Amino acid sequence: METTVDLGHGIRQRQRVMVAPVTDSSEDARLVSAARAGDRAAFGQLYDRYARMVHGIVLARAPQTEVDDLVQDVFLFALRRLHTLREPAAFGGWLAMIARNRALDYHRHAQAAAELPEDIAGQDSAEAEAKMVLAVIRSLPEAYRETLILRLVEGMTGPEIAERTGLTPASVRVNLHRGMKLLREKLGERR
Numbered sequence: 542m543e544t545t546v547d548l549g550h551g552i553r554q555r556q557r558v559m560v561a562p563v564t565d566s567s568e569d570a571r572l573v574s575a576a577r578a579g580d581r582a583a584f585g586q587l588y589d590r591y592a593r594m595v596h597g598i599v600l601a602r603a604p605q606t607e608v609d610d611l612v613q614d615v616f617l618f619a620l621r622r623l624h625t626l627r628e629p630a631a632f633g634g635w636l637a638m639i640a641r642n643r644a645l646d647y648h649r650h651a652q653a654a655a656e657l658p659e660d661i662a663g664q665d666s667a668e669a670e671a672k673m674v675l676a677v678i679r680s681l682p683e684a685y686r687e688t689l690i691l692r693l694v695e696g697m698t699g700p701e702i703a704e705r706t707g708l709t710p711a712s713v714r715v716n717l718h719r720g721m722k723l724l725r726e727k728l729g730e731r732r
Contacts, residue, residue: 566630566704573629576620584623588616591633594705595640597691601679602644605672611647615640634707677727685720688713 569590575583592612599611619636626635678689691697691706699717703710 566633569632570629573623573626573632577623577629584620587632591636591705592616593695593697594633594691594702595636597695597697598637598640598687598706599644600675600694601683601686601690602641603647605675607647611643612640615643618643631707633705637706673731674724674728677731678724680727681720681723684712684716685723688716689720689724692717 569587572583572587576587595612595615596608599608599615603611615636619639622639626632675694678686678693681689687706688702688708691702692699697705699713700710702708703713706713708716
């Protein structure tokens with residue numbers, strides 16, 4: 542399904558959104574149990590369910606060029622440590638915490654790298670604007686940053702974000718509302 546996201550101040554972004562049903566924690570528990578027993582296909586299903594969430598969480602914290610590698614690292618770590626998960630139905634929140642921690646670990650161990658200026662890097666204006674908006678989102682408080690990226694970049698719904706991250710639906714609504722307000726304000730300051 543195609544949708545247009547309004548970022549405020551005349552900035553609109555078209556994105557293709559895959560609508561997936563909100564996960565059922567009992568189904569997650571079944572898949573976790575099967576994966577613990579060695580069923581790689583079950584872990585593959587967990588990957589399919591949670592890849593967008595992990596991608597969004599990591600994107601909120603790490604350089605865009607490192608996100609795909611970190612997402613794979615998160616799932617590899619989760620696979621290796623699946624036996625330590627006490628409550629299989631809590632897989633989503635557990636995986637979200639691993640993603641947050643892996644992104645933080647990246648910053649602890651990353652060496653400083655200089656990026657090319659935008660005019661030299663050969664970006665078109667839409668790409669440059671998208672990177673600018675992403676930079677503004679990353680400057681927001683963590684709670685807003687994560688939920689906004691999961692919503693605007695990953696295309697997840699509010700209930701989906703709540704279910705998969707372990708946040709309450711009310712917290713997600715508040716974070717999205719306040720985050721969008723701050724995002725609009727900061728984008729207005731840049732114009």
